[in-house]
Amino acid sequence: MSRPTVYLAITNHGFGHAVRSAAIANEIQKRCPDVLLILVTTAPRWLLESYLEGDFIIRPRGFDVGVVQSDSLTMDLVATQEKWQHIRQQQRSIIAGEVNFIKQNQVNLILADIPPLASLIAQAAGIPCWMMSNFGWDFIYRDWGEEFTELADWISGCFNQCDRLFRFPLHEPMTAFPHQIDVGLTGGDPRFNLDDLREKLGIITPPEKTILLTFGGLGLNAIPFDNFSQYSDYTFITFDVNLPPFPNLIQVSNSLQLPDLHSHLFRLRPVDLMPLCGRVISKPGYSTFAEALRLDIPLVSLTREGFAEAPILLDWLQNYADHQIITASDFLDKDWDFLHQPLQQPRLSERLDKNGNEAIAQAVVDYLLNCV
Template sequence: MSNLTVYIAITNHGFGHAARTAAIAGQLQKLLPSVKLIMVTTAPKWLLECYIDGDFSYRQRGFDVGVVQADSLKMDLDATLAKWQNIIASKDEIIAEEVAFCQEQGVSLVFADLPPLATLIAKKLGVPCWMSGNFGWDFIYRDWGKEFQAIADWIGECYQQCDRLFRVPMHESMDRFPVIEDVGLTGGDPKYPLDKIRDKFNLTQPKERTILLTFGGLSLDAIPYQNIDRFPGYQFITLDAHAPDLPNLVKVVDRAYRPVDFMPLCDRVVSKPGYSTYAEALKLQIPIVSLTRTGFAESEIILNGMQDYGYHQVISPDLFFADNWDFLNLPLQPPRVSAKLATDGNCSIASSIVDYFNVNPSC
């Protein structure tokens, strides 16, 4: 196939979907340097550049909502519903505009995580739509009452038109998708020498006394950083630019660095439920301390997966926002099962796209 152009549509929700999809795109570019990547997302370009080393086209568009949130835990369902109603009302115009763009660019494959409109764009364009993910948005919305049922039904109908789903671990059934292929964990890998990280950020404590705090692109409102003072023998790392200056808090503001780049130097990661953070930590076998999250159906699934396959600790938001962080003194729990998750999702998906283009490189 002569035209090696992939239109990659990413769901409009936080940074996790963009990070894991960009990691796949970056692997594809390594296997097939001649491929043209069109990254279609509202996530910032600098985030994609952390995962894709070479050139790509950046098209700032959003075709779904995900969840409107004030931070990584607080959801606004009314605003989410209103935005979805606007998108569905405008879908014909959106599809026509994107099809015209794809025709100009010579797109021969649509790949998506996991905006439902991507399937309709691909059908109108006359090319396959492949997707990857661990849940569909209809799965999330069905828990939110009758106001969301029509939207969930419409999303499910879109997903039924997907030609191939790469289902990653810690997933719901995703049985609306007609063709499902299970793959390993996706997400980023560390890309800097650990000695360079230690020297650049003056990480003086050993791994056993180093803790990474990461809560996704939206972070959390009012993280109680003052609790760090209670652990003077530890060093904490955060990529939150708004964190206070504390003696044992390393604040990383250089956007070239990602949480996964620090994980190998840490004893544990303190986070909220999120596939990308969990997957990157599980791939590196770094223990996870996770808050719980209510009202978001994916959370229970991935919390169970995290407990099954990694050393872990599950805490309530009340414990996290308390004024002591005593949970850091408690022992971690071992994985609940002995089986290991496959970690080759990036390569499996990228290799399948290479095969679609009838070229030979492999991981």
């Protein structure tokens, strides 16, 4: 009898989609240890391994573009359009190749976050396609005007073929999806002893004077690093190893591994460091927002122009988190006076559901058990 097999198609954009997909895949594996996980992504293996505790297969394929960017805020719309044209020209051969792979590996289910082609691949392979996200690429592109209307319409048509959408919080309406199930926040859980972590990294400041700077896999060019010396009573933590050294700046290498509570070696991730911090400074992005919200860590977010998801995320942030919202120029061009300002309280008193990983994983496991 073949193993239950899930093919996880992950959008080709930054690290956020890979992170949240890997967190859900890890929960699927915990609940069904026999499952074979095939992660279809261009994300680096080390990133996936930092979330997945068990074995998995990587199939290095990219079925969509997301947005072509030089850093976490700078977008190239022309290059984005050109890359999409290339993918759509290759659409038939892409689908044929994936259908052949899926049948050879007896895949039971496609779980996608959130390449549009996944639904067409699933249809051609004769298996269901479930998707999960807080936004669709049609929503992003439609905001860019007439030049992207035809592409957005095509993507909406692909999404309309999806059998089920797990809609995360921090979402746009996602009206292209006919069958929606709302779930809670997703993301990783901290896995290290905080006292050991504080000692290992040499953090002596209290949480309210400890700040994590995290801007996704692309980083953020032109951080005004002279500000670190102006706030010498603070500790700043970053995964950007290209910044010049400062006594109060901790630069965490992606290769740094530490033993967790079970003595397994794992790479440090932003979510592992969040509990040490009184604030997380970030760009608008679901994965960082969701992981901080799951841990009740205050968020300081830059604004982001020209990306339709950003105001949606910031609106949810204001509703559910202790927060500050600053412009990019406040962060890049000024002396960070916002650190002296009090945090804003959430507008709403209710809390968001934090069990998205578990809800999606259980639905997948229930389906797989009915397949074998």
